[in-house]
Amino acid sequence: AGLGLQSLISQFASGIEIMFNKPFRAGDFIELESVMGTVEEIHFMNTTLLTPDNKRVVIPNSHITSNNLINYTAQKQRRIDFKFSIGYGDDILVAKQAVAKANLECPYTINDPAPRIAVGGHGDNSIRIDALLWCKSEDYWSAYYDMYERVKTEFDKAGIHIPYNQLDVHITKE
Numbered sequence: 807a808g809l810g811l812q813s814l815i816s817q818f819a820s821g822i823e824i825m826f827n828k829p830f831r832a833g834d835f836i837e838l839e840s841v842m843g844t845v846e847e848i849h850f851m852n853t854t855l856l857t858p859d860n861k862r863v864v865i866p867n868s869h870i871t872s873n874n875l876i877n878y879t880a881q882k883q884r885r886i887d888f889k890f891s892i893g894y895g896d897d898i899l900v901a902k903q904a905v906a907k908a909n910l911e912c913p914y915t916i917n918d919p920a921p922r923i924a925v926g927g928h929g930d931n932s933i934r935i936d937a938l939l940w941c942k943s944e945d946y947w948s949a950y951y952d953m954y955e956r957v958k959t960e961f962d963k964a965g966i967h968i969p970y971n972q973l974d975v976h977i978t979k980e
Contacts, residue, residue, distance in 0.1 A: 814851075816868045818850050818851060819868075820866075820867035820868040820870065820871040820872075821848075821849060821850030821851055821852075821867045822850065823867075823871050824848060824853070824867055824870060824871065825848065825850075829875055829877060830845050830848075830875070830877050830880070831845065831848075832845050832846065832847065832848060833845060833879075834877055834878075834879045834880065835877075835878045835879045835943075836855070836875060836876060836877050836878065836879075837875070837876040837878065838865060838869070838870060838873055838874075838875050838876075839873055839874075841855065841857070841863050841865065842855075842857065842858070843855035843856050843857040843858065843861075843863060844856050846862075849867075850867070851866070851867060852864050852865060852866050852867055853865050853867060853870060878943065878946070879943045879944070881943060882942060882943060883916065883919075883940050883941065883942060883943060884940070884941060884942075884943045884946050885938055885939065885940050886915075886938075886939050886940070886941060886946065886949055886950055886953070887936070887937075887938055888905075888936065888937040888938075888939065888953060888954075888957075889926060889934055889935075889936055889937075890905060890934070890935045890936075890937065890957055890961075890968075891929070891931075891932035891933070891934055891935075891968055891969055892932060892933050892935060892961070892966050892967065892968065892969070893932060893933075893966075893967040893968075893969045894932070894933060894969075895967075896933075896965075896966045896967055897966075898925060898933060898935070900964050900965075900966060901935050901961070901964070901966050902923050902924075902935060903964075904957065904960035904961055904963070904964045904966060905923050905935060905937050905957055905960070906921070906923055907960055908953060908956035908957045908959075908960045909921055909923075909937065909939055909953065911956060912949060912952050912953055912956055913952070914941050914942075914945040914948045914949035914952055914953075915939050915940065915941050915949050915953065916940050916941055916942065917940075918940070919940055921937065921938060921939045921940065922936070922937070922938040923935065923936070923937045923938075924936055930971075931969045931970070931971050932968075932969040937953075937957075939953065
């Protein structure tokens with residue numbers, strides 16, 4: 807009986823801990839290991855999430871308090887990290903200006919804190935342009951999709967090529 811009650815007591819104690827410390831509230835978007843969703847209900851024994859694809863997930867509170875939890879909506883602003891690839895023959899400055907223009911025209915991004923647009927690396931087939939941009943937490947996905955479309959449009963206007971994997975083969979005669 808003691809072993810059976812141990813789990814129930816752990817669940818209940820975890821529920822009290824969640825309600826006292828408030829690492830999240832109903833309506834917050836959280837991630838716990840492989841599950842992410844919007845918190846629907848918080849009870850003493852479990853917490854219920856609604857996933858983005860409309861699945862209802864019930865998580866024991868002892869599992870929540872004993873694992874790492876990410877609360878995506880705890881802060882009012884959130885950073886989006888973009889990685890855009892350009893060809894080695896393309897002008898880096900023009901590409902960075904195209905990303906900056908897309909950011910300024912995007913209705914979902916904000917400029918405080920200031921965006922950071924820089925060369926992020928040299929790959930096998932491309933130069934990577936990193937753009938660290940900010941938005942309101944509730945606008946994250948709108949900003950994410952809008953920026954990818956805007957950057958592609960700006961790259962096309964500027965003649966910037968998005969490279970694909972390629973392999974050059976040289977044949978020599980002996």
